[in-house]
Amino acid sequence: NFMLTQPHSVSESPGKTVTISCTGSSGSIASNYVQWYQQRPGSVPITVIYEDIQRPSGVPDRFSGSIDSSSNSASLTISGLKTEDEADYYCQSFDNNNHVIFGGGTKLTVL
Amino acid sequence: QVRLQESGPGLVKPSQTLSLTCTVSGDSITSSDFYWSWIRQSPGKGLEWIGYMYSSGNTYYSPSLKSRVSISVDTSKNQFSLELRSVTAADTAVYYCARVYEVWHWFDPWGQGTLVTVSS
Numbered sequence: 401n402f403m404l405t406q407p408h409s410v411s412e413s414p415g416k417t418v419t420i421s422c423t424g425s426s427g428s429i430a431s432n433y434v435q436w437y438q439q440r441p442g443s444v445p446i447t448v449i450y451e452d453i454q455r456p457s458g459v460p461d462r463f464s465g466s467i468d469s470s471s472n473s474a475s476l477t478i479s480g481l482k483t484e485d486e487a488d489y490y491c492q493s494f495d496n497n498n499h500v501i502f503g504g505g506t507k508l509t510v511l
Numbered sequence: 512q513v514r515l516q517e518s519g520p521g522l523v524k525p526s527q528t529l530s531l532t533c534t535v536s537g538d539s540i541t542s543s544d545f546y547w548s549w550i551r552q553s554p555g556k557g558l559e560w561i562g563y564m565y566s567s568g569n570t571y572y573s574p575s576l577k578s579r580v581s582i583s584v585d586t587s588k589n590q591f592s593l594e595l596r597s598v599t600a601a602d603t604a605v606y607y608c609a610r611v612y613e614v615w616h617w618f619d620p621w622g623q624g625t626l627v628t629v630s631s
Contacts, residue, residue, distance in 0.1 A: 502558040503557075
């Protein structure tokens with residue numbers, strides 16, 4: 401089964417840049433679109449990136465997405481970190497059977 | 512503005528069936544560009560996709576839940592529903608419904624979620 405693997409946690413200081421990876425277990429992650437969701441404690445997930453690199457309206461351009469076929473991974477980069485960015489981040493894609501897969505989530509701490 | 516709202520019992524006994532409904536406003540559940548999906552999140556855990564259905568009636572389920580899950584639609588009420596049979600404590604979770612853009616498999620928007628506890 402296709403899986404998406406994320407680091408369990410990352411931490412960085414305010415104002416810095418952090419990158420969260422999402423690695424596909426097989427096949428090509430570039431074959432199907434990847435989304436990224438932010439979930440603050442007690443809140444509903446919201447989209448920060450869809451279609452690999454697109455930002456929904458209202459999401460600041462400090463958030464960016466990318467795909468690296470050589471490492472079969474997607475990445476979410478957050479620049480100019482703010483304390484409000486502290487949250488869990490999930491990548492999501494789907495497989496060739498139209499089944500959805502979520503990564504295990506990454507806890508971002510801004511300290 | 513599209514909004515989704517989950518409803519249903521917050522407490523279900525072990526071995527019984529969990530039933531939830533998602534009411535959609537601001538969009539038609541028969542729209543051909545979207546799937547309609549259920550996702551859950553156990554306490555302190557990550558997001559788990561349960562399944563979705565297309566406007567044609569086609570359904571897709573998580574392989575790990577497929578034997579116990581059904582998703583159905585009531586177009587007259589603009590609602591879709593989840594049934595999860597033979598529940599155990601491991602099915603205790605916040606259950607979300609969401610609209611899914613077919614092209615990108617992008618979940619947006621999400622409902623507020625409803626906590627379902629499985630306990631006797």
